Amino acid sequence: xxxESSKAASPPLLDKPWREINWRQTALQDVNNYRPFVExxxxxxxxxxPLGGGRTSFIYSVQSTLRGRMCVSSLDDDIFGGCFIKGYTxxxxxxxxxxTFHPFVLNDISQDRxxxxxxxxxxxxxxxxxxxxFNPESKLSAGDPFYNEAPTANxxxxxxxxxxxxxxxxxxxxEVKKKIRDVRVEASRLxxxxxxxxxxxxxxxxxxxxxxxxxxxxxxxKEKMEQFSADVGIPMNCIFPVKNYNEEINLNEDVDSxxxxxxxxxxxFGDNCIxxxxxxx
Numbered sequence: 001x002x003x004e005s006s007k008a009a010s011p012p013l014l015d016k017p018w019r020e021i022n023w024r025q026t027a028l029q030d031v032n033n034y035r036p037f038v039e040x041x042x043x044x045x046x047x048x049x050p051l052g053g054g055r056t057s058f059i060y061s062v063q064s065t066l067r068g069r070m071c072v073s074s075l076d077d078d079i080f081g082g083c084f085i086k087g088y089t090x091x092x093x094x095x096x097x098x099x100t101f102h103p104f105v106l107n108d109i110s111q112d113r114x115x116x117x118x119x120x121x122x123x124x125x126x127x128x129x130x131x132x133x134f135n136p137e138s139k140l141s142a143g144d145p146f147y148n149e150a151p152t153a154n155x156x157x158x159x160x161x162x163x164x165x166x167x168x169x170x171x172x173x174x175e176v177k178k179k180i181r182d183v184r185v186e187a188s189r190l191x192x193x194x195x196x197x198x199x200x201x202x203x204x205x206x207x208x209x210x211x212x213x214x215x216x217x218x219x220x221x222k223e224k225m226e227q228f229s230a231d232v233g234i235p236m237n238c239i240f241p242v243k244n245y246n247e248e249i250n251l252n253e254d255v256d257s258x259x260x261x262x263x264x265x266x267x268x269f270g271d272n273c274i275x276x277x278x279x280x281x
Contacts, residue, residue, distance in 0.1 A: 010219070012207050017216035023253070027260035031066065032095075034267055036103050036274060042154050043104035043270035044090075046123065048183060049163040050176050054199035055108050057244035058163055059091050062263055064245055065256045066093055066102065087131045088123070104267060107157075109134075120183055124160075124190050126151025153277065159270035160187045162196045162234065166204035166241060169224045172231075180232045191276060193269040196232070196239040197262050198225065212254035215241050240265065 021027070036042065047055045063071045088109065093102045109115055109123060114136025122128050122140055132146035140147055148155060162180055164172070184194050198221075202209040205218045215221065221241060229236050240262035243255050 012205075012219055013214055013217040014219060014222075015217075018222060019216045021216070021257065021261040023213075023257040027257065027264050028065075030264050031102070031260060031267065034103065034271070036271065037278065038274075040154075041103065041274060043158045043267060043274065044126075044154065044156065045104060045106045045159050045161055045266055045270060046109060046157045047106060047161050047163050048109045048120075049180070050165075050168075050172070052168075053163045053165050054244050055163045057246060058197060058199065058242070058259075059106050059108065061242075061244045061255070061259050062106070063091075063093055064251065065259045065263075067096060068251070070245065070249060070251060087133045088128050090130050104270065117182065117186065121186055122147075124157045124187060124192060126155030126157070153274070156277075157187075157192055158273040159266055160184070160192050160194045161266060162194065162232070164196065164198060164228070165200045166198040166221065166224065167200045169198075169204070169228055172228075177231045184233060191273065193273055194234055194238065195262075195266050195269060196228070196234045198228070198239060198241045199244050201241045201258075202243050212243060212252075212258070215258065238265075238269075 022030075047058065049055060060071060088107065091106045091108070093104065093106070094100070095102060107123070109120065115134045116136065116139050118139040119128070119134055127148045128140060129146045129148050132140060134140075142149065160183070162184070164180075187194055201215055201221060202212065204224070205214075205220050207214045208218055208221065225236060225239050225241070228234075229239060240258070242258040242262050244259075245251075245255060248255070
């Protein structure tokens, strides 16, 4: 009979998580305790990726998690079809004590706004000043008020983070993947490590929506991460699934844990980049 020959559907979750992480407190302590090798040095983290990927929400979520309270975001958002023009901006992350900041900053660059590869290279090297609005028709040139003639070590990018929505991975266009690869290759040439953050994991998998702790037990998410890794060349151990804060009004330990796990590794990669440059290795 047909019923006898049919197989039971494979369970959506693995028996055990395929990756172990520190759930919140340990990772929070690691991030709070980070100090650069050189006094005054800061890690510059550059975010890029497709429109609607969650870069703005990721910055907002990092700020909220590290401050221990929901932060009201004044960041320009990916809304109205991308018609809100945003300049190149550095976002500092304040500590819980007033007037003190973590020794890392985040910058945002959107590949959907027609940013030229020549301008991305300038960003990597620290030649682009805050407030510059990228022109898809012409690159930033020396002599422009927004061109930084003499970038310092802090102006240069130390880690590149590709932010993409996990729920859109199955329908991601080939040209988007190619742009991600192209940007990654340019970063590699300059010795800049690359990381991917997959947002909206709760929207991608029902089991994760039920319980965020299932994120590393979901067979579906693991398969999509493996395919994305193969498509763009970012290794699996450099890809981190997260859920950004969006409609929540209170912090959630599981959300914090994934944000902190990703952030800790981003900081580690950036710190390694700084140390290599200092010691020329």
